[in-house]
Amino acid sequence: MLTYTVRRLVLSVPTLLFIALMIFLLLELAPGDPMAQVPLTVPPDVKQQMREALGLGEPTHIRFGKWLYQFFVVEPSVWMDNTFGTALSDGKQRVISWQTRSPVMDIVIQRMPQTLWVVAMSYVVGILIALPIGIYSAYRQYSVFDQVGTFITMVGYSVPPFFSGVLVIVIFSVQLGWLPSIYDTTHQVVDWDSFVIQLKQMVMPVMVLALQTTAQISRFMRASMLDNLGQDYVRTARAKGLSESVVVLVHVLRNSMIPVVTVIALGVPQIFGGAIITEQIFKVNGLGQLLITAIQANDLPMVQTVTFMLAVLIVLFNIIADLLYGLLDPRIRYD
Amino acid sequence: MTEPLPSAAPRSQWRDVWHQFRAHRGALIGMVIFLLIIATVFAGPLIWTIDPTFIDIRTRNQGPNWAHPFGTDQLGRDTLARMMAGGRSSITVGLTAMLLALVLGSLVGVIAGFFRWLDGPLMRLTDLFLSLPLLPLLLVMVMLFREALSATFGPETGIFILIVVAIGVTSWMPTARIVRGDVLALKEREFVLAARSIGTSNLNLITRHILPNVMSPIMVSATLGIANAIITESALSFLGLGFPPDFPTWGRLLNDATVYLQDYPERVIWPGLAISLTVLSVNYMGDGLRDALDPRIRGR
Numbered sequence: 001m002l003t004y005t006v007r008r009l010v011l012s013v014p015t016l017l018f019i020a021l022m023i024f025l026l027l028e029l030a031p032g033d034p035m036a037q038v039p040l041t042v043p044p045d046v047k048q049q050m051r052e053a054l055g056l057g058e059p060t061h062i063r064f065g066k067w068l069y070q071f072f073v074v075e076p077s078v079w080m081d082n083t084f085g086t087a088l089s090d091g092k093q094r095v096i097s098w099q100t101r102s103p104v105m106d107i108v109i110q111r112m113p114q115t116l117w118v119v120a121m122s123y124v125v126g127i128l129i130a131l132p133i134g135i136y137s138a139y140r141q142y143s144v145f146d147q148v149g150t151f152i153t154m155v156g157y158s159v160p161p162f163f164s165g166v167l168v169i170v171i172f173s174v175q176l177g178w179l180p181s182i183y184d185t186t187h188q189v190v191d192w193d194s195f196v197i198q199l200k201q202m203v204m205p206v207m208v209l210a211l212q213t214t215a216q217i218s219r220f221m222r223a224s225m226l227d228n229l230g231q232d233y234v235r236t237a238r239a240k241g242l243s244e245s246v247v248v249l250v251h252v253l254r255n256s257m258i259p260v261v262t263v264i265a266l267g268v269p270q271i272f273g274g275a276i277i278t279e280q281i282f283k284v285n286g287l288g289q290l291l292i293t294a295i296q297a298n299d300l301p302m303v304q305t306v307t308f309m310l311a312v313l314i315v316l317f318n319i320i321a322d323l324l325y326g327l328l329d330p331r332i333r334y335d
Numbered sequence: 336m337t338e339p340l341p342s343a344a345p346r347s348q349w350r351d352v353w354h355q356f357r358a359h360r361g362a363l364i365g366m367v368i369f370l371l372i373i374a375t376v377f378a379g380p381l382i383w384t385i386d387p388t389f390i391d392i393r394t395r396n397q398g399p400n401w402a403h404p405f406g407t408d409q410l411g412r413d414t415l416a417r418m419m420a421g422g423r424s425s426i427t428v429g430l431t432a433m434l435l436a437l438v439l440g441s442l443v444g445v446i447a448g449f450f451r452w453l454d455g456p457l458m459r460l461t462d463l464f465l466s467l468p469l470l471p472l473l474l475v476m477v478m479l480f481r482e483a484l485s486a487t488f489g490p491e492t493g494i495f496i497l498i499v500v501a502i503g504v505t506s507w508m509p510t511a512r513i514v515r516g517d518v519l520a521l522k523e524r525e526f527v528l529a530a531r532s533i534g535t536s537n538l539n540l541i542t543r544h545i546l547p548n549v550m551s552p553i554m555v556s557a558t559l560g561i562a563n564a565i566i567t568e569s570a571l572s573f574l575g576l577g578f579p580p581d582f583p584t585w586g587r588l589l590n591d592a593t594v595y596l597q598d599y600p601e602r603v604i605w606p607g608l609a610i611s612l613t614v615l616s617v618n619y620m621g622d623g624l625r626d627a628l629d630p631r632i633r634g635r
Binding site: 015018019022023027029151154155157158159160163166167169170174175269273276277280281291292295296303307310311313314315318 | 361462463465466467468469470471472474475476478479480562566569570573574576586589592593596597600603604606607608610611614615618619622
């Protein structure tokens, strides 16, 4: 298991390097000029100096190498400095955003909590709704509950977040006026009243994101439960005289959770992608919104860094899913 | 004992599939709705002859009435006509992107499954593509190449090519994986050996013997691919990175309507409903097709 983990981690390095290169080369083709907004009265040699100040004066491979060095060496050492008070990063160039001329990582860290709150909450809520639905509709296959549940999950799977989000805004903000349509990230929770406000503004984005999660996971849960309910060991357990709840919730559930857990792990990066659209609808100034504005403003270092971080998430959670599979299912041994 | 006489002519595989497909009520309803949507969107303009780009500023912001059953937008353009035009572009993008993804996926899958020495590299490539953050990359691709392609092919054709290619090259991976798995199993079967032993060339072996047998996973991927492509195109349009503003697609109409959310909330319903209904019916079709093509379920 340990050797497998190490091997996967080592193998992920070339994958990530290749992805970084792909993103970098894609951005390299960008026709947009960061100097386009500079007035025409600025003389060309000054413009050239400004380009060099942005780190644009050098050939592609050197800039790619520099970005790698900045991302993998300088940024971690800045983090070390902030945590342990060392001085590893003194005088080293960090990844700088062209929009704000401040380090990209500082902005990412500012935006991270909002995204994490909404995304993490919605994922947890989605899973908590999905599992009971999946279990019960498999247990009562073809019952009314199962039919309705299947239809609702199909709808949840098919309605894109940019429609469900807008729809709940129309219903709950415009028509009923119960919930705010804009997520106020400057709001601070100090007492009960402000906590209620926070709760109210989180309901809609969290539920919209959770709908997608619920639909996917409950379908998986149902299929996996159905696979196990027909197995011989279930009959054995019933024949032993175990109560129905023990048979379903202990024997069957534990075996059915194995593939579902890996699906849950694999879904984590996806939900960050879904957050891009949800944040746009509810005006949450999180990572997704940061990425969109950076793309529109041609802020290449920012786009490169944020996209690459998403890629790291995907690769990481792929490995976690495979490891969980091996840990949970004793039939699967990687060594 | 005498052989019992066959009571009916032997049934073909596709008849069986169709029989099983009809038994899945959701799939049948889904197919009817999808065909209805396609018919409305493509044949509707013959009956509803208002030009979707015709601006009549005096009738702007109307609710549903007899002259304009779905109302009009902020420039007085008829919403029903715009919905049809939007559906035409959305569904065309969906179908074309799905075809591209399907061709790419089947090609990679068949080659990887058939030629052992290409299996490793091609599957690593598939894994690599699966690790890419797709939505951000799609946004970047559309952002970067829209100017260049608009200049070469004109604003509408250019963006069409761009979006179809972008969606196609980012969604072929699941098809490739499934097809490869099936090809690996098929390659060991006797009929492939028999075909090879009479000297069939690799190309003929693939086109005559392998491809017809992997049609079923390809067809299931196809239906799911349409849904995926329509959602992705709408998402891009919704984020303002799809087609140009005067070119209606369902995502674009939804995006335009959200600006007027406070005053005319009913305007977001039509495009959103159209997208959701199309995707829902396609997903149900895919579900039924998967059941119908699964020989373990078929015939029960």
